Amino acid sequence: MPRRIVIGIRGIGHRVIDSIWRLGYASRFFMLTLLKSGTSMRRFSLIIRELYFTGVLTLIIILVSGLFVGMVLGLQGYETLQKYGAETAVGTLVALSLVRELGPVVAGLLFASRAGSAITAEIGLMKVTEQLDAMGMMAVDPIARVVAPRFWAGVISMPLLAAIFSAMGIFGGYLVAVVLIGVDEGLFWSQMQSVVDFRFDIVNGIIKTCFFGVAVTAIAVFEGYDAQPTAEGVSGATTRTVVTSALVILGLDFVLTSFMFRGVG
Amino acid sequence: MTTETLVEIKDLNFSYDKRAVLKGINMTMVRGKIIAVMGGSGCGKTTLLRLIGGAVTPSSGYVKVADQVVHELGRDELFLLRRKMSMLFQFGALFTDLSVFDNVAFQMREHTDLPEPVIRDLVLMKLHAVGLRGAHNLMPAELSGGMARRVALARSIALDPMLVMYDEPFAGLDPISLSVIGNLIRRLTDALGMTSIVVTHDVHESLKIVDYVYFISDGVIAAHGTPAEVRRSVSPFVHQFVHSEADGPVPFHYPAATYATDLNLESSFA
Numbered sequence: 001m002p003r004r005i006v007i008g009i010r011g012i013g014h015r016v017i018d019s020i021w022r023l024g025y026a027s028r029f030f031m032l033t034l035l036k037s038g039t040s041m042r043r044f045s046l047i048i049r050e051l052y053f054t055g056v057l058t059l060i061i062i063l064v065s066g067l068f069v070g071m072v073l074g075l076q077g078y079e080t081l082q083k084y085g086a087e088t089a090v091g092t093l094v095a096l097s098l099v100r101e102l103g104p105v106v107a108g109l110l111f112a113s114r115a116g117s118a119i120t121a122e123i124g125l126m127k128v129t130e131q132l133d134a135m136g137m138m139a140v141d142p143i144a145r146v147v148a149p150r151f152w153a154g155v156i157s158m159p160l161l162a163a164i165f166s167a168m169g170i171f172g173g174y175l176v177a178v179v180l181i182g183v184d185e186g187l188f189w190s191q192m193q194s195v196v197d198f199r200f201d202i203v204n205g206i207i208k209t210c211f212f213g214v215a216v217t218a219i220a221v222f223e224g225y226d227a228q229p230t231a232e233g234v235s236g237a238t239t240r241t242v243v244t245s246a247l248v249i250l251g252l253d254f255v256l257t258s259f260m261f262r263g264v265g
Numbered sequence: 266m267t268t269e270t271l272v273e274i275k276d277l278n279f280s281y282d283k284r285a286v287l288k289g290i291n292m293t294m295v296r297g298k299i300i301a302v303m304g305g306s307g308c309g310k311t312t313l314l315r316l317i318g319g320a321v322t323p324s325s326g327y328v329k330v331a332d333q334v335v336h337e338l339g340r341d342e343l344f345l346l347r348r349k350m351s352m353l354f355q356f357g358a359l360f361t362d363l364s365v366f367d368n369v370a371f372q373m374r375e376h377t378d379l380p381e382p383v384i385r386d387l388v389l390m391k392l393h394a395v396g397l398r399g400a401h402n403l404m405p406a407e408l409s410g411g412m413a414r415r416v417a418l419a420r421s422i423a424l425d426p427m428l429v430m431y432d433e434p435f436a437g438l439d440p441i442s443l444s445v446i447g448n449l450i451r452r453l454t455d456a457l458g459m460t461s462i463v464v465t466h467d468v469h470e471s472l473k474i475v476d477y478v479y480f481i482s483d484g485v486i487a488a489h490g491t492p493a494e495v496r497r498s499v500s501p502f503v504h505q506f507v508h509s510e511a512d513g514p515v516p517f518h519y520p521a522a523t524y525a526t527d528l529n530l531e532s533s534f535a
Contacts, residue, residue, distance in 0.1 A: 126361075134358035137318050139347035140375050 026222050033151050036144040040152055050153030054115040061114050066165035070172025091188035092195045094173030099205040103166035105253050108212035112245035116220035119150050120241040123224025124234035147221045158213025204260045216245045271296045271460045276326035286312050288484040299454050299461040301471045304481035310464040314430045319343045350428040357417035359405040365416050366401040372423045391419040411442025428460045435467040447474045468507050
């Protein structure tokens with residue numbers, strides 16, 4: 001029995017040490033990516049090409065999801081607000097929910113599952129098929145040539161996608177509240193305009209999306225680069241990208257929100 | 266190391282974790298020649314290429330390429346050396362998001378400031394040398410295994426390297442493609458004056474084209490010599506390898522307990 005306990009404790013110790021080692025390795029990889037970003041900056045066409053794959057190809061899911069989330073918010077908001085005779089505030093509710101929270105968080109989660117997983121799978125498969133090794137043997141640094149452009153494309157795409165998500169959501173809310181239910185259009189927009197603050201709500205939302213963009217893309221490129229060069233290795237890395245990104249987005253959202261709204265109340 | 270020697274390997278040892286892969290390897294590779302490194306699967310042939318390319322560091326001993334000890338080079342010096350050498354990977358390792366043309370042009374665009382019209386002419390010349398000029402617009406997914414290997418060969422000679430390493434260039438090819446690749450290696454080596462190291466276990470094809478052969482078994486050099494010497498060799502290992510015999514010094518069975526023990530038969534008969 002004591003031997004089993006020792007083995008159990010040893011197992012936990014190994015896991016903790018491995019996790020800390022991997023975190024250190026990931027941090028070092030992140031720093032290397034930043035340091036080797038010069039090539040991407042000098043040859044911006046490399047980033048533009050990746051912007052298409054990470055940004056443009058994620059647009060459909062962002063547009064459709066944003067529209068439906070906004071429509072649901074409009075419905076739910078109207079249902080609750082009309083009990084207090086405040087149904088004209090539905091536009092404010094939709095806009096604040098989207099620009100402060102739902103826009104950055106849901107767009108971040110969608111970005112992680114669509115673009116993040118694609119980045120991990122692509123880099124992982126490049127590793128499986130020895131493309132990264134081949135690049136290294138050609139005296140071309142794979143971090144500078146493959147990782148950094150994808151990282152920066154993700155960082156640039158994420159805030160733009162979140163902004164489009166919020167805009168579509170507000171449009172969805174407008175469709176339901178104004179077009180379908182018949183809330184006064186003037187009140188819908190004017191209340192939104194007077195309550196939503198540019199600095200406090202919109203800029204804070206953009207800051208969140210920047211953090212999420214860095215986090216999701218850094219996780220995606222690291223998991224791809226660190227994947228075991230087998231089919232199971234790439235599939236495991238892709239899953240880890242989505243799961244870790246989702247957890248990091250939600251955790252980071254709480255931390256950032258608590259900093260941003262600390263003076264309220 | 267004479268000026269004729271391009272690659273010198275001295276007392277080279279390499280271990281993965283605690284498993285010794287290469288044990289005290291000594292080799293000399295002369296400029297302008299094709300050298301084959303043969304041995305069974307997993308005997309450390311590919312590791313040897315990775316050591317020559319500086320992708321891994323030896324446990325002891327050294328690899329010298331063009332008078333430079335590879336593992337002692339800094340990152341920038343190593344990359345400078347790698348510009349003068351190239352490697353053909355087992356399945357080509359073509360960049361799947363780039364066309365055949367862009368794959369061959371890759372190093373030219375990365376390492377030179379050549380204008381695009383010059384790059385175009387050079388790429389078409391390289392592709393012509395491997396017989397695939399007409400395929401320059403295709404994507405790697407549209408190529409057969411043999412064609413992919415030829416494109417990779419064109420890519421590996423893009424910057425006229427002094428040394429090209431081939432990792433299993435004949436693996437998985439049909440007889441015609443196999444012969445085409447073999448002839449190309451010989452022809453390009455002679456035409457460009459480069460040195461070629463061919464890691465393979467295809468004895469018959471490689472003995473037709475190489476100048477010198479090293480056999481590796483269990484991490485040590487089991488035999489070496491010219492193709493003619495190898496064919497005449499009485500070494501049991503070389504004989505088994507050259508004549509494709511299933512059993513011999515390289516056993517058919519992976520080391521294990523006795524068959525009777527594994528099937529729990531010993532106690533039954535006791």
